Amino acid sequence: MDKDVRKTARAAFSRLQLPAQVTLESLIRHIAELRGRPIKIIQSEKLSRTAICGLWIPREHADVVYHSAARGKLHRQQMILHELSHMVLRHDEYQEATRQGVSVFRELSGETVAKALARGDFRSDLEAAAEHLADLLAAAIRESSREICRYEMYFE
DSSP, rough: OOOHHHHHHHHHHHHHOOOSOOOOOHHHHHHHHHHHHHEEEEOOHHHSSSSSOEEEEOOOOOOOEEEOOSSSSSHHHHHHHHHHHHHHGGGGGGGGOOGGGGOOOOSSSHHHHHOOOOOTTTTHHHHHHHHHHHHHHHHHHHHHHHHHHHHTTTOO
């Protein structure tokens, strides 16, 4: 992974200024607040029939994250974190963002699809940065839950 990609992801993580205790749900609320719009998370059977795991579609008044059926809670979390990372990194502003979601969600307008950030090519810097940031967010969630467990030991 490119050094600049890691640096970009770490800088974005720092800018989030996450609290010591973070969950997937609190992270979604935090990013929605930063973006000034709600984030909707939807499991889509349409994605389950494709190579695409997740898709973020910035709509007029909300951000919508679609994800395929997950093999478990952590798999679902990682797919969602990846899409949230694209939001944090503002990848909807990049012209080179991939558009694989066009064939999956044909009913959406051309403008909406043009902004859709479909996942599939992890070789691009955009995808690598989003995945690295997703990993940092997942680590923050894991560390947060471990810290809670450590403090519980003192009350036994």
